[in-house]
Amino acid sequence: MNDGPDPLADVRDIVIVGSGVAGLSAAVYAARADLEPLVLEGPEPGGQLTLTTDVENYLGFPEGVGGMELIQNGTEQAERFGAEFAHGTVENATLEERPFELALSNGDRLRTRALIVASGASARWVGAENEDELMGYGLSTCATCDGAFHRGDDVLVIGGGDSAMEEALFLAKFADSVTIVHRREELRASEIMADRAREHDAIEFHWNTELEALHGSREEGVTGATLVSHPDGYPSEKLESGGDVNRKTVDIGGVFYAVGHTPNTEFLERTAVERDESGYLATRTDDAGRGTTETAVEGVFAAGDVADPEYQQAITAAGTGSMAALDAEASLETLEVSGQTALEPTP
Ligand SMILES: Cc1cc2nc3c(=O)[nH]c(=O)nc-3n(C[C@H](O)[C@H](O)[C@H](O)COP(=O)(O)OP(=O)(O)OC[C@H]3O[C@@H](n4cnc5c(N)ncnc54)[C@H](O)[C@@H]3O)c2cc1C
Incomplete structure (x- = not known):
């Protein structure tokens, strides 16, 4: 122009x-x-x-x-x-x-x-390794849109507010298990939404934990994730300041970002x-x-x-x-x- x-x-x-x-x-x-x-x-x-x-x-x-x-x-x-x-x-x-x-x-x-x-x-994205590559290929920001692709899968929801609870409750209709990954030990979500998620049999929580990397490919979709955790929360900040974190890789079929x-x-x-x-x-x-x-x-x-x-x-x-x-x-x-x-x- x-x-x-x-x-x-x-x-x-x-x-x-x-x-x-x-x-x-x-x-x-x-x-x-x-x-x-x-x-x-x-x-x-x-x-x-x-x-x-x-x-x-x-x-x-x-x-x-x-x-x-x-x-x-x-x-x-x-x-x-x-x-x-x-x-x-x-x-x-x-x-x-x-x-x-x-x-x-x-x-x-x-x-x-x-x-x-x-x-x-x-x-908002969280900055995990491979997110550019896998967005739309098992990584999503919208459970209403993409939840139905995950029937029978184990999935992660990243976030701790109301929208993360909503996404998790919606995904629990399709997925075998839904794990909410939250960087602190306390949720930002309203009590009512948090209780609904806590009381759901298919939903569990990983506290003080963050997503570090996604695994998979555009052909296979998301197949796994590396999670980091620290007993005091905010593990990536701990890493940045030279601290130690626990790191583990989990097999999963989908990841949903719900961080706003x-x-x-x-x-x-x-x-x-x-x-x-x-x-x-x-x-x-x-x-x-x-x-x-x-x-x-x-x-x-x-x-x-x-x-x-x-x-x-x-x-x-x-x-x-x-x-x-x-x-x-x-x-x-x-x-x-x-x-x-x-x-x-x-x-
Ligand atoms: C991974 C993913 C999967 C999804 N799947 C589905 C689905 O299956 N079904 C469904 O219904 N919805 C789905 N959604 C949601 C859907 O994409 C959005 O609701 C929809 O795109 C919103 O459309 P929009 O036009 O309002 O905004 P957007 O699609 O966000 O478009 C915004 C536009 O504004 C432009 N823009 C921004 N700032 C400026 C600026 N300053 N100057 C000029 N232009 C600007 C951008 O370049 C872009 O062209 C999905 C979303 C994502 C991220």
Whole structure:
């Protein structure tokens, strides 16, 4: 995007930040409404689904579909109706007035009358050896998505909060055994969730323990893990400061990270878009009390995981993506009626 005409000379109708399922779904809807959306792909073109192999719970694919294939199809579908895709990561947004201005990390700037933020929430990884290689191949960050692939397996869940308990309880429906690996001796989870996990016959705990390495291959999937433990907890810190830890390797068929997500909303920090304490975007309800995808800033919409700490599924992201495009289209129509689309670009 460094070549060609100055992008500031043009004001776009819609820019979509993110090319995961939510961004693609928004792009299909906006493009079909002749709004010629520009989709900024960000640091992870195609989003989180590109990290996984089989997606079995997305409607319309009785045999399942590859994560990458779903994204490629969605991209082609959006392009067919006129959506444009560009490499670009938004670093800063100026949203005080419309058109909004976006500053990209490569120095480019863009202006747009409506903005759809579909920048996702990145699952935190723990830094174990081989995790890059095995993510999506027996290593996952989503039990709802991948639990059913582990019928009869022994699996590990890494984490100690509510989401780790939830993931473990869900996995216990399929797996032979679920071991929660937690670096301390105390859980962060609420009492009720912790009790449910403690009382479950198929769930056990490895306290004061961390995952150091994963074993396996893309062909075989995850086959084992090396765990380190220390009686006082935080074994990796003990290792870093030159202490000794106990180390053991276990045979397992799957590992689930449940150490939280970080919504990708840093670029909105200095704007009036409201975020909750974890950084997830808040959307507002309309006068009739119905939920919308519009944020606290008129003309800025949120779709997908970036505004959803709860469900975080491809199908829900696609659903809110389409909603955001419809809301943005309606907002642009209002702008047109009020004559604001006549705004001339600044020289
Ligand atoms: C291993 C794994 C397996 C999964 N399996 C399933 C499954 O089987 N079924 C299911 O329903 N769900 C599954 N999920 C969850 C699903 O992938 C997510 O719910 C879905 O991808 C969310 O879509 P999204 O578009 O909101 O965000 P994401 O997919 O996270 O996409 C975010 C996009 O925003 C871009 N971006 C981020 N920051 C910026 C920025 N500053 N500027 C520009 N662009 C930016 C990124 O590059 C990316 O393109 C899985 C997730 C993982 C990690």
